[in-house]
């Protein structure tokens with residue numbers, strides 16, 4: 001285990017006491033995979049969009065989830081579970097849909113049923129959307145409609161790869177945070193106290209003959225207006241475009257693909273929007289729309305993520321010392337379509353009651369790793 005470069009952090013305005021507190025917080029939560037001490041004794045953060053977005057949503061929620069690993073003993077999120085199972089099925093689809101003998105009926109029924117049962121989707125049987133979609137039979141119909149709308153004959157895309165994870169090997173750097181206290185050149189390597197990398201997992205990477213980019217899926221309750229309106233400013237899709245730009249040359253080599261593909265632009269993500277509510281014309285249940293990003297937008301994204309990382313690091317140190325984090329109460333009752341899982345804790349009348357509620361109804365789990373999901 002390398003020694004922490006305390007003088008560097010003291011120079012950057014942190015105290016030795018704070019840095020030791022951070023060390024012991026990390027030692028007591030060893031499954032935190034997104035912060036690492038380098039051989040130089042400085043920290044690096046490997047952050048995916050879920051981690052950064054959670055921190056911006058509510059720092060307290062972030063500490064509960066991504067630092068402490070608390071989760072309700074009982075309880076599941078329909079929106080997250082449905083999104084996960086749908087993504088799994090779509091990945092299988094794009095891996096196999098052009099393979100001779102691919103049986104889309106088997107995919108939409110037997111394989112979907114196995115995944116549905118494994119994810120214990122029946123838990124959500126009282127959720128409004130579970131009934132709108134029609135449970136497992138309705139899910140199978142949705143998949144069959146999908147396979148018909150995006151059949152091998154209809155699709156004009158070439159699938160380059162599926163389940164492409166990046167992050168662990170620091171493939172996508174977002175930049176470094178420098179000591180701004182000492183009057184020294186920003187580029188001075190010795191002043192870097194935090195390096196930041198983007199992590200993630202691209203479900204499907206495609207080539208549409210003009211550009212190479214991710215194909216992402218968003219399931220919506222129903223379509224109201226233009227579904228791109230939210231996602232064109234969402235950091236998630238921008239991050240995927242940013243990542244493809246960084247990983248493509250190495251990826252093409254690894255996949256043994258022609259180098260000429262590097263001439264394609266990487267400024268686009270294709271978004272498949274899916275309405276959970278059935279529509280009269282099954283084809284209307286799906287919308288495929290591109291989101292484009294200029295190089296200016298990608299650079300601006302990089303700088304914003306670096307700011308998020310710096311804020312997160314400072315908040316983490318404060319939490320290590322005080323076990324306190326700020327709360328963003330705008331999101332307590334409207335998080336992914338339901339109440340925040342920690343609302344029951346944060347509505348308590350005293351700290352003591354909060355701790356009692358936590359120990360009775362929540363459990364500590366290893367920190368979720370999206371790269372391995």
Ligand code: SF4
Nearest residue numbers: 058061327332340343
């Ligand atoms: S209940 Fe509200 S304040 Fe508490 S963690 Fe959730 S969003 Fe944050």
